[in-house]
Amino acid sequence: MKNTAPRLLALSVLLAALGAQAAEMPRIVARDGRHALMVDGAPYLILGGQAHNSSNYPAALPKVWAALDDAHANTLEIPVAWEQVEPKEGSFDFGYVDTLVNEARRHDKRLVLLWFGTWKNTGPAYTPEWVKFDNARFPRMIDKDGKTSYCLSPFGAATLAADRKAFVALMEHIKRIDGERKTIIMVQVENEVGTYGVGRDYGKRSAAAFAQPVPAAVLARRKPPAGRPATGSWKEVYGDYADHYFHAWAIAGYIEEIAKAGRAVYDLPMFVNNALRDPLPEPALPWKSDFASGGPTHDVLGIYQAAAPHIDFAGPDIYMPESKKVDAILRQFQTRENALMVPEMGNGANYARYLYQIIGKGAIGVAPFGIDYAEYSNYPLGSKFTDKRMVEPFARIYAAFAPLQRQWAQWAFEGRTRGVAEGDDRAAQDVELQGWKATLSFREFQFGERAYLKDKSEYASGTEQPSGGVAIAQVGPDEFVLVGQQVRVKFSGLAANAGKPALFARVEEGRFDADGKWVMERNWNGDQTDYGLNLPATPTVLKVRMGSY
């Protein structure tokens, strides 16, 4: 008989070597107050789309992929529902997840899974029936008057144990089927948590916790309002803010238990999303039934960080189209401690220009909601259209970024990028760069200045609604890559260039190829540069070099 030992050894060495080549684990990294989502060992920009709420079934996926492909998206965000994976307690079925991962690979997409568990838009709709209707075992919150609320209590020990068990089973399954390839790059734990109409749980366990001293980790991140004691019970320290802060701490602690257990099995980045409160006024006022109490609103991000260290960040779901509000939201959710990622945004055309602002600000990703041909529209939150017309405004912009997505993510992590969207007031905006200022104006004709027009009420066609935006990366002392549409860009000197006449050295229009190499198509000069760089309605990529004398 032949000795097969050497061949078996060779095989095991080969397998070990292949194992060593398994893709690196995705993770969020921070440097100098900026963040990157590392995928396969390099910064990754999520050009995402989120599927509709009921598209989490194999039969629904073809209409999701069709829209995602049309959108030039690189990542799909899609739910995995507790009710679907554990319809009977203790017996799990991950068939849908298997199909999803296989099809994502075929469509060359990464996945962000959304765990719809105890809370989906604050309610229990996605819990299995054996949870939904068993109020004794899985208690709901109790309001001030002793009435039972719709919302499951974060103090339900059995609810937490059951949700955690299902989530851990999911993470184990993901590790089994995707531990090598890493098609799944992130997981959202629960969806838009908090409670409408009730500030906190008034049940027994909750009431006892509410009377306890505020934990030091919370005090360190959320100072008491002026004039209040530095330590004491929640009510003593936080006064009118106490219910919302306490409820945030309770929900965040519950989510922490789930995320911690899931990551112990398979350590993917995890995050939460937020049904926003009005971003203004600042500082925020106490909760008055005007938003979901206890969700990760901007004013309690510190409490979430204290209570849920296994959650990497909280992302804003943007369904407020006003530019002033979008500005405030992006500022509030991009901090040294909180990576900016927009897990949801309206899919109406009026939101498309914000992609430039979000990507330019160095977000790790963005995903309009309802990028899916399921013949469902959430108008007036999003588009009335459910076909290609809905996808198109985002697709054009994603197509421009797609070839440079990895390079852009790297530049963003290095702090080289800025982004602007046209404001509702249509006013010009300045962006300070190193040694240069870019002045961005909107509604201009491409030739000449507004002052030359006889009829000052005339505007360029296609600018009836705000749709302009530009993202700028400073790639050298005098060199910039611009991606934008419907905007005029003028550069003037700052610092060493201040007060000197500035000229365009080169304005190359082109694209990045599949290897990230710049391919010049033409050089703009003459009429095309005499009145600034007038980017047309079609998203355009320019490589610009400035000079002064």
Ligand code: DGJ
């Ligand atoms: C925000 C939620 O997170 C989504 O799941 C969805 O319900 C939208 N609102 C509304 O379409």
